[in-house]
Amino acid sequence: MPNLLASLDVHPLREDLYRELHSRPFQVIPTHARITHIAVLTSREQRDEQFRHLQKLHRLLGEPWPEEEVSCYEHTLGNLRIRREVHMEFATYTFTNLAESSADPFAETGLSLLPHGWLDELAGTIVAAFHVDVKPSSRDARSELAFLRKHFEGMRLVGSSPMEGAARILGSFQLHSDGFGRFMVLNHDMSNSQLGRLVQRLMEIETYRLMALLALPLARQITPELNAMDQQMSEITQSLADNNSPDEQAILAQLTHIAARIEAFRAHSTFRFAATRAYHRMVLTRLEELREDELSGHLTFHEFMTRRLTPAVETCEAVGDRLEDLSRRVDRASEMMRTRVDLAIQSQNQQLLSSMDRRSRIQLMMQHTVEGFSVVVISYYLISLLKMAMDALQESGVQFNEPLALGISIPVIMTLVFLGVRRIHYRFIRMAKHQ
Template sequence: MTTLFPIPENHPQRFVLHNEVHARAPVVLNLPVRASHLALLLSSDEKMQERQHLAKLCERFGVTPPEKDADHFSATFNSFQIRWEQHGEFSTYSFYVQDTPRDPFTDPALKKVPVDWMSQLRGQVIVAAHASIVSAADIDYDESADLGTLSAYFADNPVVGSKVTGGAASVFTDFRVHVDGFSRFLIINHGLRTAQAGRLLQRLFEIEVYRVMALLAFPIARKLYPALNKSDRQLYTITNAMTLPDNNDGKLLDELTTLAAEVENYISSNHFRFAAASAYYQLVEQRVNDLREVRIQGIQTLGEFIKRRLEPAVNTCESVSRRFTQLSERVSNASQLLRTRVDSLIERQNQALLSSMALRAKMQLRMQQMVEGISMVAITYYAASLTGKIAEALHAVGWKVNPEIVEGVSIPFILIIIAIGIKRIHKIIASTTDHH
């Protein structure tokens, strides 16, 4: 890319990162409008296949399909608009039809989508919702009148709702899945602009998806609760046994190691789900704040309803996750204490063994010295005897020597020679050992 100024070349990701702020822009809608939203949990293979499936829909209506590496896509077909987004764990499809019948939910936007294409969508439905933006006159809405009449659009269920986006609209829902398998949002337009309508629908659908995704960790937390209590009791039993004087430290250390492995397995297997639950809950809170709700007298706001129902479940997940982390730390501390005790015991045993070996070596040295003394006497005896025999032989041939005197006189000299020899041998052995 040529530039007007002689600045350094662009970073390879500069424009991608710069334009990220414009990604996933809300759909511009003409009011009134009906919308249907699907959130599907997909495997890695299904994520690859859904782009091809989306391309088939585009080919049918002569629309340019999304690029191979695209993770969001918006397009207008003959009778409806579509918005597709691919997230880390799920993909969402939003369908918009820009007209509204008398009953907001009798003819949902999804009916405009080709049935054969819909039947081949991949994945598992985690959220399905219909929404309809109508004017107050369309449904004879009067805020000052009894809001109980709105329950008729929600199978006579109690509704929650509020004014949103600075009073430009009122939103109502019952947060229930109806007989058609879809939840419902009714938006009454008091002065929404086209961009506001797209953003409002997007936020409502995201609240619905993120709150359900946050709750995916809740069944896991309830399932893990008994295992957590069992591991906690097991740790207490082990640490209590550690205080007893006649415990088997080796056996306790084996039990602690097994317990540590079990706890770490629980943590590593479920860490992602609990971390995701916390992240999704934060997104729900953010989207609720983005609605800028104003209370309608007599009913709960969406934020109040969600907080009251969702917060305890998320807190339970966080509590289980936190307790497992704390349990892991406690097991680690107990293991460290027990290893210190075992190491100390081994060190004392080694010291006792070394002391025993030193005493044995000292005794061997004394015995060796005693044997050397006896050996010197024996060698002297035999050497003196040999000297005496030699003297006798010399006397026999005529030498004037007394064999007994020669033998007796030779004894001190023989002792001195043997002592010097043994001392030299000791020096040779010592020098050889030092070199090695």
């Protein structure tokens, strides 16, 4: 059919958005299967190294290898199915052994068909690693559970009957002697597609559970530091409330140190705590999708997670909330200290201005005194000059009463000098006002 959108402006990511919904399809798993699932924390460099390692596996098995990395790669090599998924901070490997076998549960795993030594070279830090053994279910559930319990090395089991009794799932949520966890899926009447979705949810629950718990050791490490800083903040706040003339500079230094430590903790933990909340939500979502019924004598997966995982996640959230609350308290205390310092500075400035005003008045009084003396001095010099001029006139033959003329000129000169000095004074005042 013709493409009617060819002439329109189509978003460049439109096809990627469509492909994203289908990038991680559910697996189709037969009733007889042995699966090993591994989740590995990776960096960007390790992710590239892992992809080259995956190509090496294909070469060892004599199969064509992938040329480009994708978010979800799945390929079947004989009886071995390989699935690799790349997530934000980790990658998962799922190895499914499809070969027919009558061996006991967990005697053969998804790793049994891998070339010797290949797994030892896998880059990254392993967080989750567990086996899932898929078998048909028998009618006698009680005797079947008693038979299977010995394959979990005597550990207490968690189990349920999901999908309205279409299967039974068992697990210990513990590490066994081989370093792996173990889960058993007993299929009653599920199709291969339904079984694949069930196993996928089971693997995601265990993987996301462990990823969510990564923040718990960090929360436990931060808590003593938070207790110490909380006590220090209480002492600082109490000293401010008592108003015992605290040393503002010392308190500001303490607050700055506490704020720096809080920001360091937040930078180190914010992503981890946010990831824990996201993983926990995904675990709860996958548990709801199981639609579990109780298996006699066992906690269901949902009950187990609610009892064990949820308190751990709430602990991490409480530590994160304490960090935010302590940061706000430091901000408020710092604001109070800045206000106190500003008020102290304003008081000092007011005292300085008052002192300057007093000195200005003193200087003005001194200036007026000097102006009075200057009038006398200038008048004296002017009268002296006038007397010299009168003496010169008398010597040249001009006759007049010099003492009388000099006596009349004294008040006139002093008045003129006084008026001239005052005029200059007011002129400078007007200039200052204009500026």
